[in-house]
Amino acid sequence: MTTTSGDPSARLADGLHRQNSTGLGRLLGSGGVGHAEEGPDGKLTATIRIPEDELCFEPGTLILPHGGDIELTLINDDKNTHCAVLPNNGDNKIIWLVNHSKGTASITLDGPGTYYYGSTTGNDEGRGLVGAIVIAGEVPDEAKLDRPPQPRP
Amino acid sequence: MTDYVDAGQAIPLSTLSNIKGSAPATGNVDYDRILDARSEPQNWLTYYGTYDGQRYSSLDQINKENVRRLSPAWVFQAGAVGMQSGSSTYSFEASPLVVEGVMYVSGPDGRCFALDAKTGAELWRYKHASPYDVSLCCGNVNRGVAVGHGKVYMATLNAHVIALDATTGEKVWDTVAGDVRAGESRTVAPLLVKDLVIVGSSGGEFGTRGCLDAFDAQTGERRWRCYMIPKPGEPGSETWPDDGEAWQRGGANCWVTPTYDPELELLYQGTGNPAPDFDGGVRPGDNLYTDSIVAVDVNTGEIRWHYQCTPHDLWDYDSTMENLLFDAPDGRKLLAHADKNGYFFVLDRTNGELVRVFPFVDRITWGEITPDGKVTPKVYPDEEGVPVHFWPGPAGGKEWTHMAYSPQTGLIYVPVQEVGATATRRRREFKESIPYWGAGVAVDLEDYYGYVAAIDPVSGEEKWRWRNEYPMCASTLATGGGLVFQGTPSGEFVALDAETGEKLWEFQCGSGHHSSPSTYSVDGRQYIAVPTGWGGWVEGFLPGLLGAAAGDSLFVFALPEE
Numbered sequence: 001m002t003t004t005s006g007d008p009s010a011r012l013a014d015g016l017h018r019q020n021s022t023g024l025g026r027l028l029g030s031g032g033v034g035h036a037e038e039g040p041d042g043k044l045t046a047t048i049r050i051p052e053d054e055l056c057f058e059p060g061t062l063i064l065p066h067g068g069d070i071e072l073t074l075i076n077d078d079k080n081t082h083c084a085v086l087p088n089n090g091d092n093k094i095i096w097l098v099n100h101s102k103g104t105a106s107i108t109l110d111g112p113g114t115y116y117y118g119s120t121t122g123n124d125e126g127r128g129l130v131g132a133i134v135i136a137g138e139v140p141d142e143a144k145l146d147r148p149p150q151p152r153p
Numbered sequence: 154m155t156d157y158v159d160a161g162q163a164i165p166l167s168t169l170s171n172i173k174g175s176a177p178a179t180g181n182v183d184y185d186r187i188l189d190a191r192s193e194p195q196n197w198l199t200y201y202g203t204y205d206g207q208r209y210s211s212l213d214q215i216n217k218e219n220v221r222r223l224s225p226a227w228v229f230q231a232g233a234v235g236m237q238s239g240s241s242t243y244s245f246e247a248s249p250l251v252v253e254g255v256m257y258v259s260g261p262d263g264r265c266f267a268l269d270a271k272t273g274a275e276l277w278r279y280k281h282a283s284p285y286d287v288s289l290c291c292g293n294v295n296r297g298v299a300v301g302h303g304k305v306y307m308a309t310l311n312a313h314v315i316a317l318d319a320t321t322g323e324k325v326w327d328t329v330a331g332d333v334r335a336g337e338s339r340t341v342a343p344l345l346v347k348d349l350v351i352v353g354s355s356g357g358e359f360g361t362r363g364c365l366d367a368f369d370a371q372t373g374e375r376r377w378r379c380y381m382i383p384k385p386g387e388p389g390s391e392t393w394p395d396d397g398e399a400w401q402r403g404g405a406n407c408w409v410t411p412t413y414d415p416e417l418e419l420l421y422q423g424t425g426n427p428a429p430d431f432d433g434g435v436r437p438g439d440n441l442y443t444d445s446i447v448a449v450d451v452n453t454g455e456i457r458w459h460y461q462c463t464p465h466d467l468w469d470y471d472s473t474m475e476n477l478l479f480d481a482p483d484g485r486k487l488l489a490h491a492d493k494n495g496y497f498f499v500l501d502r503t504n505g506e507l508v509r510v511f512p513f514v515d516r517i518t519w520g521e522i523t524p525d526g527k528v529t530p531k532v533y534p535d536e537e538g539v540p541v542h543f544w545p546g547p548a549g550g551k552e553w554t555h556m557a558y559s560p561q562t563g564l565i566y567v568p569v570q571e572v573g574a575t576a577t578r579r580r581r582e583f584k585e586s587i588p589y590w591g592a593g594v595a596v597d598l599e600d601y602y603g604y605v606a607a608i609d610p611v612s613g614e615e616k617w618r619w620r621n622e623y624p625m626c627a628s629t630l631a632t633g634g635g636l637v638f639q640g641t642p643s644g645e646f647v648a649l650d651a652e653t654g655e656k657l658w659e660f661q662c663g664s665g666h667h668s669s670p671s672t673y674s675v676d677g678r679q680y681i682a683v684p685t686g687w688g689g690w691v692e693g694f695l696p697g698l699l700g701a702a703a704g705d706s707l708f709v710f711a712l713p714e715e
Contacts, residue, residue, distance in 0.1 A: 072163075074160070074163075075157065076160070084163070085166060085234055085235055086163060087235075087282035088165075088282055089280075089281055089282050089324070089327075090165065090279060090280065090281075090323075090324060091165040091166055091167050091278065091279070091280050092165070092166040092234060092235070092280060092282075093163035093164060093165055093166065094163060094164060094165075094166045094169065095160055095161070095162070095163035095164070096160060097160050098158055098160070099158075100155070100157055100158060101157055101158035101159070101160040102157035102158070102159065102160055103159065103160025103161050103162065103163065104161075104162055104163070105162065105163030106162070106163070107163075109282050110282065110284075110311055110313065110329075112284070112333065112334060113283075113284020113285070113286060113287060113311060113333060114284055114285050114286045115282060115284060115285060116235065116236040116285055117235065118235055118236070120234060120235065125235075125236075130236065135284075138332075138334060139312075139329050139331070139332045139333065139334065140329055142329075142375070143312070143329040143330060143331055143332055144332045144335070145331075145332060145335060145337070145361060145362045145364070146362070146380065146384070147362055147401040147402075148398075148401060150335070150401065150402070150583070150584075150585040151582075151583065151584050151585065152334075152584055152585045152586070153584045153585075153586070153587055
């Protein structure tokens with residue numbers, strides 16, 4: 001978190017990361033960045049928490065090195081009930097997270113690309129409980145167009 | 154602190170719904186059955202109803218005399234949860250398929266539904282997770298599925314092609330067909346021919362190299378790929394600069410389902426605009442096979458012939474729209490194509506020879522095509538920074554939405570858009586996944602209208618037109634009841650007399666139409682199904698209604714039961 005040191009504009013910017021500070025909720029996408037761990041079998045795992053009274057997922061952005069299966073551990077450290085509706089090939093998955101609870105979610109996603117998930121109760125999403133899963137990597141060579149490598153932005 | 158409460162495992166969201174979870178097994182749909190689809194009008198087995206693209210059903214229970222009593226039988230609402238790509242541009246564009254009382258239809262955002270075609274009950278649902286940041290020129294859309302071999306085939310926004318078990322919706326195979334980092338996507342309804350699933354590319358506004366693929370229907374393995382931009386040295390490459398890279402980003406995508414002639418074993422694929430759309434200075438030449446009707450050998454993927462509707466396109470005049478197959482009274486095997494450029498082409502579908510070309514819209518200023526097919530551009534973005542206005546606009550006199558042919562009347566019913574646009578050339582360098590238009594484009598916010606034109610493809614004569622305040626941005630459907638159905642951008646679903654164009658019935662669906670209705674019957678009762686939901690490339694075909702209500706509902710109509 002940035003230091004405000006009395007600067008009003010810096011204080012307002014810092015408030016973007018807090019509940020009921022500059023805005024009403026926390027700005028989406030303002031959380032930390034984390035990385036999934038890859039086991040020797042290629043299985044991806046990560047832990048995501050909901051901190052107390054912050055109405056956000058932490059890390060807010062989870063980076064995966066490639067698409068495939070991922071096992072998430074979801075922990076609600078908040079003193080209110082939330083949930084997570086997660087993207088998954090086949091159907092979204094939902095887990096209900098009462099106060100001080102812990103569960104898991106097994107999901108499968110294609111890479112590359114960015115997927116968002118959220119707590120679909122009340123306006124948890126608007127207050128900040130939206131997380132991103134960002135999948136890096138490339139599509140298989142056989143799916144690429146037959147042409148020389150092209151410039152990217 | 155106490156231990157955490159055990160929240161258990163996340164479960165599929167659909168388990169918390171009234172979805173049944175499975176659909177009844179139907180009789181097997183295979184190539185022979187689709188070949189003869191016209192003989193079972195109670196079903197709508199393939200995207201256009203039949204391989205010829207006529208979008209005609211002989212069902213006649215709903216007819217001119219009783220259509221005024223047509224009422225909703227049921228409504229299905231696709232809905233959405235969470236953040237989805239193109240959340241302001243989604244549209245329900247599909248054409249519902251029906252097999253023995255089970256409807257298979259795709260919705261926005263990677264969803265496929267099996268519904269009870271009689272009641273609307275949701276039998277199963279599949280959702281392919283779509284990246285939020287996928288490149289989409291024209292919204293979060295999907296135009297439908299193919300059914301056969303016990304499977305449902307669908308293409309996805311992130312350029313996968315998948316096969317689902319038709320009874321459970323479980324995924325059977327999943328093939329990565331394209332490169333999302335290159336701006337490729339897939340929005341087309343697959344076409345099942347023999348044991349092949351035919352799927353074309355989307356991504357023309359991102360400078361991709363358009364292609365048509367055939368996948369093994371059982372395994373998903375790619376059997377052939379037909380690129381629509383030749384590499385240097387290949388036939389057609391002489392129409393591209395030989396000292397440059399333009400061919401690598403040339404466009405010619407195949408984002409509308411081809412039609413198919415089983416005797417000639419040819420697929421008729423329309424191809425998209427060249428890239429960059431409006432800046433021809435970086436791609437001198439005719440730019441084959443962009444903006445073309447391309448006949449592709451279904452067994453090998455080789456191009457047999459082509460006809461280019463707009464050589465060296467400077468107006469975004471894709472020719473992706475359908476090529477409707479019909480036979481002339483003298484037996485000649487013909488093909489009809491209403492192009493974005495405002496001209497209606499009739500070709501000999503055995504060899505691509507031009508039989509007739511004539512305008513089907515009122516206002517054409519971009520250029521002229523003479524009756525013998527000579528193309529003369531007149532107005533186009535040429536000088537950097539200089540605005541140029543032209544008709545039709547880049548969505549065309551007719552966009553991808555389909556026309557229909559009634560063998561009862563011999564007429565083709567064309568949904569027409571009368572909208573112009575201004576393009577200002579702005580050259581830019583190519584970068585993968587970034588829009589590559591070469592111009593700023595503003596489509597007219599006024600002075601637009603539309604109509605359904607009933608055209609005799611043999612004479613070229615327009616027999617009647619049903620005029621509407623707004624352009625026609627949805628497909629027509631012709632039936633044996635002597636009716637033509639058409640949805641409007643303002644939400645009305647109308648039935649017209651196929652012989653006169655008189656409006657006989659309408660129903661306000663609450664959101665604009667940008668889809669392809671189909672018809673079927675269950676237990677002797679005929680239904681008309683139409684997805685509604687205003688969206689897609691609205692800023693391209695009718696920005697005057699950018700503020701109109703969105704939606705994603707499927708309406709199904711029938712006559713009241715006795």
